[in-house]
Amino acid sequence: MSRLSLAPRIRYLLGRARRIDVGSVVDRAKEASEQHHKAVPAIVVDMLWSAARHNVGFQDYIDYDFAMLTRAERETFMTHPVSNQLSQRYDHPDYRWIFQDKVEFDKQFSPFLKREWLVVEEGNADAVRELTQRLGTIVTKEPVGQAGTGVHRYHAADIEDWDDFHRGLLARGELLIEEVIRQHDALAAVCPGTVNTTRITAFFDGEKAHILAMAQKFGRGAVSDQMTFGGFYTMLDENGHSVGAGYDSHGHVHETHPDSGYRIADFQLPYMDEVRAFIDEVARVVPQVQYVGWDIVVSPDGPVLVEGNWGAGVYENKPSVTGIRTGHKPRYREVIGF
Known part of the structure; x- marks a missing residue:
């Protein structure tokens, strides 16, 4: 039985209903229709039903290619509404501010910044x-x-x-x-002009930090590797190897990095043993915030901490790019038990 309360879900759905932009939903449906060759009205209905019944955000539906997946395959994907419920349940409100205030975060996590x-x-x-x-x-x-x-x-x-x-x-x-963080040569080989961060979503159960999913972000030479700066990401497997090409939420797919020509599917994150141990260490600093999206950078000497996000968000597999038709939700369920 789910351990997640219905109250956060209801509040989330009511909030979405009040803010729903019909034009935006239709635009997204047209995007999915063009890619997956399905009728726009059918996709609109499916998007609304998925949001109301299955906790699927509209952008989740597009990003994770739900239009091409079976019901069983869809159930394996983490979504932003579900992630939001986990954050509300497992990230204590009295301690979230430490992660929201970058100055306070640096004070609390100073030994792990290594800069x-x-x-x-x-x-x-x-x-x-x-x-x-x-x-x-x-x-x-x-x-x-x-x-x-x-x-x-x-x-x-x-x-x-x-x-x-x-x-x-x-x-x-x-x-x-x-x-400025000095990144490992393996990261600089892809994009030397941006410090390329790794998002590691993890859950601390009071005894151990469990890695739930890993995504490697790559920039385009700007100060940040976020999508607002032209960045994109690829999911990593449990050993830190890319599972395929890179992509973003704007329909761009990158088999190779647009600037360096590096083949994204060949990427391997260095120091994986050290990364696992590092996440377990940082998760213990504020144990009241259990579900966190940690942004780290692997330097020549090992992992360093950039920031932690108590609202962990979601980074997921994109089936039309990787050919993998399942997501990370089973791992989340295994660890957290919802």
């Missing part, structure tokens, strides 16, 4: 200048942001007036400065 960082405050322009000049390039972050928003990159050589630079950071709310 320098500094909070921008009134009166510390000299400290900002010293750190930036010493590092050469820095990344700044707004304390609250998601999907790569509020992340910026600056080069010391481009800054002429340091007091003005400091005032600008304060005015724009870019209050966290971090050293």
Whole structure:
């Protein structure tokens, strides 16, 4: 029997019903119709039924090719509504703010960042200048942001007036400065201009952290590898090897990286044993938040932590790209027991 309460699901569905954009649903249905050669009205009905009855988000339906899957195959896929229910149940409300505030997160998880960082405050322009000049390039972050928003990159050589630079950071709310992570050559071979992060969704049961799914994100040279910056991802198997080509939520499929030409299906994440141990360590820092999407980067010396997301979201297999017609939900059920 499911251990997930009906209340979060009902609240989610009511919220979706109030916000539903019929035009957007039809546009998505047309996209699926063109790809899978099914009638638009039938897909619209199927999307609405799947949302109401089976906890499938409209974008989930498109991203995971539900129009081409059987009912049994669909049941193996994690979806955003189900992930949201897990977050509401297993991530204690009193501790979520630690993951929402990037400054507080860096304080709590400092030993796992393995890089320098500094909070921008009134009166510390000299400290900002010293750190930036010493590092050469820095990344700044707004304390609250998601999907790569509020992340910026600056080069010391481009800054002429340091007091003005400091005032600008304060005015724009870019209050966290971090050293740029040096990534492993295996990641740099795919995209050297972006620090390419690995999303590892995990559940801490009080004794051990269990990895539920892994996705490798790749950027296009921008400061972030998020889709808003042109990034995409590929799912990794339990040994850290890509299961196929890369893709995003905008219909783009990448057999090879558009800039480097690297074949995405050939990618292997280094240091997998160390990655597993690392996730188990970081999951113990705030054990009250059990279900987390951890973003890490594998450096030449092993994994380093970028951030944790208490609203873990979903990264899943795309059947039309990989040829694999099942998802990760059985693994989630095995570990969490819902």
